[in-house]
Amino acid sequence: MELTRAATGRTAGPLGGVLLVVEHHWTWYRRNWRATAVSSILQPLLFLLAFGVGFGTLIDGTGRAAQATGGLDYLVWLAPALLCVSAVQTAVFDSTYPVLSGLKWQRHYLAMTATPIGPGQVVVGHLVWMMIKIGGCGAVYVAVIAVFGGVRSPGIVLALLIAMLAGAAVGALVTAFTAGVEDEGSAFTVLFRLVLIPMTLFSGTFFPVDRLPVAIQPVTWVSPLWHGTELARAAALGGGAVLPAVGHAAVLLALVAAGSALAVGRFRRRLYR
Amino acid sequence: MGDGLVQARGLRKSFGGFEAVRGLDVDVEAGQIFGFLGPNGAGKSSTMRMIACVSPRSAGFLQVLGMDPDVDGPRIRARIGVVPQLDNLDTELTVRENLEIYGRYFGLSRAHVRRKAVELMGFAQLGDRADAAVESLSGGMKRRLTIARSLVNDPELLLLDEPTTGLDPQARHLLWDRLYRLKGEGVTQIVTTHYMDEAEQLCDRLVVMDGGVIVAEGSPAELIASYSTREVLELRFAPGTAAPIDVVERLADRVEVLPDRLLLYTGDGEHLQAELAHRGVKPLSALVRRSSLEDVFLRLTGRSLVE
Numbered sequence: 280m281e282l283t284r285a286a287t288g289r290t291a292g293p294l295g296g297v298l299l300v301v302e303h304h305w306t307w308y309r310r311n312w313r314a315t316a317v318s319s320i321l322q323p324l325l326f327l328l329a330f331g332v333g334f335g336t337l338i339d340g341t342g343r344a345a346q347a348t349g350g351l352d353y354l355v356w357l358a359p360a361l362l363c364v365s366a367v368q369t370a371v372f373d374s375t376y377p378v379l380s381g382l383k384w385q386r387h388y389l390a391m392t393a394t395p396i397g398p399g400q401v402v403v404g405h406l407v408w409m410m411i412k413i414g415g416c417g418a419v420y421v422a423v424i425a426v427f428g429g430v431r432s433p434g435i436v437l438a439l440l441i442a443m444l445a446g447a448a449v450g451a452l453v454t455a456f457t458a459g460v461e462d463e464g465s466a467f468t469v470l471f472r473l474v475l476i477p478m479t480l481f482s483g484t485f486f487p488v489d490r491l492p493v494a495i496q497p498v499t500w501v502s503p504l505w506h507g508t509e510l511a512r513a514a515a516l517g518g519g520a521v522l523p524a525v526g527h528a529a530v531l532l533a534l535v536a537a538g539s540a541l542a543v544g545r546f547r548r549r550l551y552r
Numbered sequence: 553m554g555d556g557l558v559q560a561r562g563l564r565k566s567f568g569g570f571e572a573v574r575g576l577d578v579d580v581e582a583g584q585i586f587g588f589l590g591p592n593g594a595g596k597s598s599t600m601r602m603i604a605c606v607s608p609r610s611a612g613f614l615q616v617l618g619m620d621p622d623v624d625g626p627r628i629r630a631r632i633g634v635v636p637q638l639d640n641l642d643t644e645l646t647v648r649e650n651l652e653i654y655g656r657y658f659g660l661s662r663a664h665v666r667r668k669a670v671e672l673m674g675f676a677q678l679g680d681r682a683d684a685a686v687e688s689l690s691g692g693m694k695r696r697l698t699i700a701r702s703l704v705n706d707p708e709l710l711l712l713d714e715p716t717t718g719l720d721p722q723a724r725h726l727l728w729d730r731l732y733r734l735k736g737e738g739v740t741q742i743v744t745t746h747y748m749d750e751a752e753q754l755c756d757r758l759v760v761m762d763g764g765v766i767v768a769e770g771s772p773a774e775l776i777a778s779y780s781t782r783e784v785l786e787l788r789f790a791p792g793t794a795a796p797i798d799v800v801e802r803l804a805d806r807v808e809v810l811p812d813r814l815l816l817y818t819g820d821g822e823h824l825q826a827e828l829a830h831r832g833v834k835p836l837s838a839l840v841r842r843s844s845l846e847d848v849f850l851r852l853t854g855r856s857l858v859e
Contacts, residue, residue, distance in 0.1 A: 286631035287705045289659030296657075303653050307644060386640035390701075393606055393634045394657035395626040551606050552567070 290395035299396065300404020301411070308412070318372055319416040323365040324423060330485060331357050332427055347487050351516065354429040358421075359438035359515035360484040363507040365420060366413045366446035371475050373409050374453035375467045379460060382549060389550060398546035402539060406450055413446045414439065431516065438511035441531075445507025448531045451538025452503070458545035483508045506530045557582050557709050557740050558603055562612035565598045572598040574764035575612065580709075580742060585735055587751045587758030588744040589845070591853055595764040596744040597637055600713045603742065604634045617709065630658060633707030637714050637744075639698045643686045647678050647697055650686060651704055658705040668704055675730065676700035692723040699727065703734075710734065710741045716750060728753055748846035762853045772845050779851050780843040781805050783821035787814045787828075787835040796833050803827055808850060817847070 291299055308315070335353035338344045348356040381388035381401075388401055417439045424430055453470070460466045481488070481495075482504035488496055499505045510527040513519025558580040565573040573595040580586045588596040601607035603616055605625040614621055616628045641650050648669050655665030673679045676696040678689075686694060695718065702710060712731075716724045731741060731754060745751050751758055752772045760768040760775070768775055785804070789795050795814055801807050803824060804816035818824045821840030828835075 286708045287658055287660055288627075288631045289705075290626045290630045291657075291659045295659070299656050302656060303642075306649055306653055307642070310649075311644060385643055386638065387642045389606075389636065390640040390642075390654070391657060393604060393629060393636070394654065394705075395630045395659070396657050397626060551608060 293400065296396045296400035297404045297407060300391070300400055301408045303391070304404070304408035319365075319369055319412065320419060322368065323361065323416075323420050326361055326364065327420075327424060327427070327429075331361065331424070331429060334485075347490065349516070349518065351431070352428070354424070354427060355431050356512070356516065357485070358424045358429040359435065359442075359511035360508045361424070362417050362420060362435075362439055362442040363445050363482075363504055363511050364479055364484050366417065366442040367449045367478070367504045367507070368475065369413050369416070370409060370446040370450035371453050371470070373412070374405075374450045375457055375470065376463075378405065378454055378457040379463060382458065382546075388546070392550045398550050399543045401550075402451075402454060402542045402546050405454065406447055406535075406539065409450050410443045410447050413443050417442055434515040434517065437514035441507055441511040441514055441528075444528075444531050444535070445503055445511075448503040448507070448534035448538060451535050451542055453538075455538050455542035455545055458542055458549055478502050478504050481505075483512075503531060503534050556580055556615075557617055558586075558742065559615045560599075560603075560612065561614075563599070563602065563609055563614055564611040565595070565602060565607065566610045571610075572764055573602070576761075576764075576766060578759065578766075580740065582740050583735070583738060584756045585731065585741045585743060585754050587755035588742070588761055589746065589748075589751045589758050589849065590744075590761035591746060593763075594761040594853075596761055597713055599761075600711050600742065600744055604632065604711050605629050606634075630705065631708050633702035633705065633710045635699050635702045635710070635712040635715050637717070639694050641686045641694060641697060641701070646683050646685055647673060647689070648682045650697060651701055654701050655704040660705070665704070672700040672703060675703070677726070692719050695719055696723070696727070699730070708740065710739050712741060712743045714744055714746070716745070716747065724750070748844055748849055752845045760849060760852050767852045768848070775848045776843050776845060778848075780847040781817040782819050782843060783817075784841050784843050784847060785816040785818060785821040785824050786839045786841065787816065787833075788812065788837045789814075790836050799831055799833055800828065806851075808847075815847070815850075817843070 331354040335357065338348075338353040344353070391401055392398055421430065421435055421439060456470065481491070481499055482502045483499065484504070488499045488505065491499070506527040509519070510524055510531070513524055556579040558578060560576050560578040563573060563576040563578070564571065576599060588599060590596050598607065602609050602614060602621065605616065605621040605628045608622060617631055619628050621628055642653065645653065651669035651672055652665045655668055656662070660668070673682055676699065678693060678697060678700065681689065681693065686697065689697065695715070699712070699715060716727055719727065728750070735741065743754060755772060757771055758769070758775070759766045768779060770778065787795070787800070797807065797809065797814070800814060800816055804818050806817040808815040816824060825838055825840060
């Protein structure tokens with residue numbers, strides 16, 4: 280009798296492994312997208328209606344408002360920033376409970392890392408999938424904003440790519456945070472209330488941060504959303520200087536790198552303890 | 553070193569100040585079903601996780617399939633199958649999707665995993681639940697799916713950490729049958745269990761672990777021969793009656809005093825029973841049985857409660 284047996288014994292390369300993790304997420308999404316449509320599509324639409332359409336009618340594009348928006352319709356000025364807000368919110372939600380579920384409740388990350396796939400590929404696959412999802416939902420969002428007359432130039436496409444980058448930066452940092460959470464307790468509530476909401480309100484989304492008292496303005500510089508918003512707005516509306524744009528992009532890329540590295544390290548310690 | 557699929561020398565694992573595995577020497581040869589037997593906290597799962605290349609060793613030598621887990625983790629994991637103690641299926645996907653996705657992680661083509669998933673659902677008798685979400689399955693079905701999933705890459709070495717915990721007797725026997733079949737196909741298996749009958753049924757060789765070290769090693773029959781007697785006479789006495797311990801201790805080779813009964817270790821149970829009757833010992837009930845691994849286990853790991 281044949282008493283030895285050969286396993287398939289294959290390993291996907293570093294990038295191949297990341298794509299397999301993305302495929303896993305896609306399989307899940309194909310089945311469950313309706314459940315996530317509320318947060319990824321409906322919520323941004325509510326922001327659009329409330330601020331862009333409703334609140335925007337109060338802003339007539341003259342006087343001090345015109346100074347702030349550069350004479351543009353408020354909705355046109357707001358649109359690229361809404362893409363960033365939506366991206367960052369998706370990133371925060373997708374990197375909290377679902378990630379902790381993979382590590383702790385459902386533990387499917389443990390199953391994945393018992394295969395040739397490693398913690399780094401799980402983290403990067405999660406972030407890549409998140410960017411794809413942000414991009415897909417964002418494209419729908421852009422189309423809706425265009426219907427309301429909020430799109431002025433093809434630069435909005437570049438703004439969407441920047442929103443994806445901002446989402447990746449926030450997603451990487453939050454994934455690292457979640458990987459350090461043993462018992463969720465109030466950790467996520469604190470994150471939502473004390474980080475996400477202030478960041479959404481004070482990152483130059485609804486009004487330029489230079490309208491804030493000078494002493495407070497530097498606080499907004501730590502916000503990845505502010506860097507994303509400034510950059511996306513410059514891309515969609517034109518008129519941004521080169522040097523600040525490079526600076527914003529560099530900050531976002533650095534946050535993606537730092538957040539990912541931290542997340543991978545924490546995943547490795549947690550999954551391979 | 554020989555053709556051992558797994559070789560460990562002085563293997564250690566610490567978590568902070570706690571040392572879960574304290575110097576293990578193990579050789580698992582190809583084609584065997586090898587058992588780790590021991591009470592909870594003996595270090596079985598920590599050992600299994602080191603072999604599965606998901607837990608770096610703290611000290612000592614470890615080689616799996618001829619490779620070092622610290623260096624070749626992914627390449628080793630590509631050739632083994634793992635059934636963890638706790639199921640970690642993707643409960644929001646279907647049975648079929650779980651198998652297919654898992655197979656994809658081993659670099660297998662979509663066409664291959666589609667075929668393999670159908671084959672494995674047959675193996676685990678889950679064919680009629682193929683497109684049901686895992687959430688809706690019973691505990692036993694989930695366990696079978698976890699076991700089926702571990703076979704998706706045709707592993708050469710299968711690691712099963714308490715595979716039958718929580719299964720009903722039918723499901724346990726079904727699983728044992730499946731593991732025998734795999735053994736027939738040449739799959740080497742390492743099983744942890746605290747069920748003595750399981751270890752006795754399945755294992756060619758086993759080690760008994762306690763407190764992070766190996767306390768005995770051999771085939772089930774060898775261990776029974778070394779650490780127990782051929783037969784055991786179990787005596788129960790009416791509640792409140794003092795058991796005649798000094799009498800039985802003089803006649804039996806060894807006596808274990810359990811809360812509800814006495815275990816008398818002896819070569820000839822019938823004979824001992826007759827002797828005791830002759831001396832006026834009148835138990836409520838008496839049972840002569842063959843000595844089992846449970847007796848070895850009780851002797852080696854002490855009388856404390858083992859769940």
